[in-house]
Amino acid sequence: MKKTRLVLQNGLIFEGEAFGYEKPASGELIFNTGMVGYAETLSDPSYKGQILVFTYPLIGNYGIFSDQQQKGDIPINFESEKIHVAGVVVNSFSEDYYHYQAKMSFDSWLKKLKIPAITGVDTRAITLNISNSGSRLAKIESEEENYPFFDPNKENLVKEVSIKAPKFYDAHGDKTVLIVDTGMKSNILRYVLSKKINVQRVPWNYDFKHLKFDGILLGNGPGNPELIKETIAILQTQLTQEKPILGICLGHQLLAIAGGASTYKMKFGHHSQNQPCVLVGTKRVFITSQNHGFAVDESSFTDDWQPWFFNANDGSNEGMRHKSKPFFSVQFHPEASPGPTDTNFILDEFLALL
């Protein structure tokens, strides 16, 4: 295999071998500690602009499943049609893969979707570097290339991953959920449709006042929420209404900002499938799937809002509820995929309010 290297902005260099698509890559270096779900993870639009380190050392064991799509344009086995990370970092990957659903290898998939990757590097050393000193910019390049560092947190990444025009998904139901697509994972869509509820999916900056819907779902997405001003402005008008709103991940942050709270950049975020979240006021803890680098500052809540969940490990905010209206949101992913399905009930609760 061809030699390549991972260069961190702090000067650290990890020599390894190139696989996937041959090109340089640059972005914010983060890690994910999930042990399964590499395809779901890489196809999650929230990773836009990031170089992802898998801490699990063996990636690609069960290959990549069919990239066919079901009616509409919802992929069956992925969270979007694309791989959104800028680059992939692994300890090792399986060229041979075996699973009755597998259609191609991890490597072929990366090649097909033109994503560069590096293998044979000490992923744990890289991870500890991030968890000790925070996430940072990095690039994958060969020795002779001199690729510039790119900081995705200064860009409006949502604009790039959102759909361009509204789209209606007919589940032949009586109710319709409006999803603001800021980089939403497909499983949110699949989940709602499976409950026989129609979906009206709109671009991130689409003014949807005139559309017919019964509730608003703000999905996940990449980057810094403060930069998504147009979505926030539209949301602010909705907060005067009574229609139920559920925010997930970036949606949680946007709702918080719209409601008067602020967000901050975390040291290196939560990117894993094992984050414990406590339901405020109870001893109930839920294991959640998460992927975010920004968090909502609970101390900035206005009087209308109250915390709903907090993280059992670091105490950060994981959810909020409006005190009088049916507005609520969570920082984690109740739709799972990848990860545990324990908090599906949050989606169910929202859908029941329509």
Added chain:
Amino acid sequence: MTIKKVLVFGSAALKIGEAGEFDYSGSQAIKALKSEGIKTSLVNPNIATVQTDQQLADKIYFLPVTPTFIEKIIAKERPDGVLLSCGGQTALNCGIDLAKNGVFDKYGVKVLGTPIKTIVNTEDRALFAEKLNEIGVLTPNNRSITSLKEAISAAKEVGYPVMIRIAYALGGLGSTVVKSEKELIPAIKLALSHSHQVLIEEYLLGWKEIEYEVVRDSYDNCITVCNMENLDPLGIHTGESIVVAPSQTLSNEEYHFLREIAIKTIRHLGVVGECNIQYALDPHSKDYRVIEVNARLSRSSALASKATGYPLAYVSVKLALGYSLGEITNNTTKATMACFEPALDYIVIKIPRWDLKKFPMVSKQINSSMKSVGEVMAIGRCFEEALQKALRMLDIGALGIVGNKKLFTDNTETKNKLEKALAQPTDERIFALAKALVEGFSIDEIHQLTHIDRWYLSKIQNIISTTKRLDLYKGGTCPRELLLLSKKLGFADAQLAHILDSDENKIRLNRINFGIHPYVKQIDTLAGEYPPQTNYLYLTYHASQDDLSFHSGNNKILILGSGAYRIGSSVEFDWCCVNSINTIKELGYETLMLNFNPETVSTDYDISDRLYFDEISLETVLEILRKESAMGVIVSVGGQAANNLALPLHLAGVNVLGTSPIQIDRAEDRKKFSAALDQLKIDQPKWCELTDLAGAIKFCHQVGYPTLVRPSYVLSGAAMIVASNDREMTHYFSKVALVSNDHPVVISKFIEDAKEIELDAVAFNGEITAFAISEHVENAGVHSGDATLVYPAQRTYVETMRQIIKIGRKIAKEFAISGPFNTQFVAKSNFIKVIECNLRASRSFPFISKVAKLNFIKEATLAIMGKEATKKVSSSFTNYDYVGVKASQFSFTRLNGADPTLGVEMSSTGEVACLGDDFNEALLKSLISVGFKFPLRKVLLSTGPLDKKIAFNSSVQKMILAGIEIYSTPGTYKFLKDHQLKSKMIDWPDSTNSKTVLDLIYSNQLDLVINIPKNFYKQELDNDYLIRRKAVDRGIPLVTNIQLAKRLVEAALEKTIDDLQIKDWHSYK
């Protein structure tokens, strides 16, 4: 109700299916209770455990874990609660019985954690299926039956092949797969002899076997701590399977689908604490079955605990006390909560350790019933690395999966045989997989034959391909890149040496020249998400830096652990390691523990300052010492495997603490040791080393039969026998293929009718500072690990003891011992001969330490560290107003076909020891602890040769007087009749009479079978064998040694169960 006092149930002796894992779980449980200020009492006759150490439980009862004894302990202790979940199936079954008998209600005792009702629902297969059906969770299609007739029709309904399982069984006892009615009938008969309820179940050929460890609190929080995948598909017991954590071949959807079912099921069943759920998963669809739930800590939970670093036993006890998962901190990270699911950034492989070669008549095939006696766990950053580490850890002589000096693939010479070896798994199938790949079998072909997931096979193929690349450099130097790749794939230096026709040292030097070294990584439960604080470490070549730094202070001591439990080396050496660590810590040193056995306490996160969970080998020790500037290494507390490294480490320039490795070698080397004894004028049985039969026979004629014969070069469990004549000696030579100039046999005079006596001692600079003399109940000829041991010795002449200590002093001086040692003697009318000497801690160290109330390992460690003893001890029988008796636990029931008799080869899997005011009391308690039943009402006698019959005559007389009904086989009957003793004659198994001794055994009326073998040499499946075997199959207590039989009868006639006192350890003063 607030819980102030808890009685913890132990699991008694180690046995197949229930081993050291319960010392780990019980010890953690007691720590968790203590941390809450709760008073703890523990009942466990397994004296060699860490949990029965004085610093743990407040009160310790070395008493049988049976309902009768525990009820009495409850009546005496009046605990508020009982903890059943940390003592395996033994504790659980005992708890169920006590609950049924209303004992807990009577004394107002709360069962902590999972309620009894839930336990019963998980144990009773019909109820279990019903409960899961309520929530739409699938279980295997099956029928519960209670008779052969029902079984035949049930099997037809379910459809062959079917799996037969029995209820309330540990380790899949009696479960088997049958393909036809012909196979079904005998299997059902056997199964019904163990349990009234038997299950006929669909057999899901080739399905994946997956397990999840689930934790739930009383607030309904429920998490899965670890999932594991069996490399061997369904049909091989998980205890017999190679197990991988986390699962490798499951997709996100499969992983989380099974996780969701786990949580749903465990919530529905109402488990509080820890449990294990096992699945069958169709590799071709989303179809699944829940096979079983173990509502207690188990072998799997111990493995999961070590694999993830999550202290399952500790957490489960906190939950049983009413805490929520969110209220317990993660002891590993210190920074996070216990309510999370560990993320691993490494792979863990467990391989069972079998000792089947010790039992010539036991089938080597592995199946749904457990036969393995221990296990190893290897950690790596890829499958190949962990797999090859694990295979070496087994200590069966393997250097890896390939490149071995010894062939592990018997009966694979032809394609047909190899195919059979793949399709009908034995304990060595993993090697057959490699051989098949070398022979050119495709991955698909092997998958067809084994149903092992092709991903695993492709990884083994990687190793084979790399070996082929290495072959090109035979006799030369392997290039850096290939050497590094080989190291990443888990090749050891010694293995590379064998492949490259080089030697280990050259390979190592070359590797060092290339700058190739492993790095140290931490296991932190969170894959590095938080800066790790843990001291739980392993080595890997998939790295470019160490996780932590190594200070250069010279106060670190590395202790080598015991490795895999096996027959002859188990929990007692873990006890030695833990106590040695504690002592070294007290002396102010930093401790580094090296061990890889997931069933141990020494590998717990809070025992040593740093735990290296890795191979115990010269290569690994040198690599650790390269980083850690340790002051020295202790090799003498981890049993023989650790001791074997003494000289190699010394030659590599490592400071081995305590007795000099040169002296250890002098004691280990038979010739050097013998010469030393001659020089010291210490007597020893005549012996010689030979390579040919003629010479052997000549020697035997010189010294006179019987003689003891053993191979001098033992890779694993090769046979040792006693030969009584030329015919037996000839037969032995014809069987032992490896006798050659390189591999001679050692023959020594076997002393008959001699007492066997042991000296356990500690010496400092050649002076004994503590010693204990114990005697065997059985005469010499029964392996010391199987014998019933009495301490202090009760029937040994004072003169003999005086001579023994004199010899011990000479040996200590001659070998300049600083540390532990053990010497075995035979004594006949005050003539004493030394038969063995080991300059290390022995199996009996925990026993004598706890009876003497003097920690011999602490004393030994002080000596090793160059410190004076706590106090000089003269151990005399008059010091103690009580007696300790250690009895052996055999697992013959599980070793189908094995001849359950005692000989010079060790066959017991565990031991217990109890205390009594006199020998009889201690003996009875010990025997009850290993499954004997009293009072005796009906006893079968078949007392073998004439001298044994005569010896036993008075015992029979006493039994008859006491009203015990005696049945006897024809020869014994005639002898008794000639001596005016009345017994009922019963015909031999091969008699044509309609009713034979086997019918009597099957009638389940016997309380004891005494069958004394005719000679030492075991080879025939004769009548006596059938009696012994069937007795064991039926669970009837069996005695095959005349001295033990006599002492047992004496004790049983002198005392009733009610005479056996319920006294805790500290009450013996």
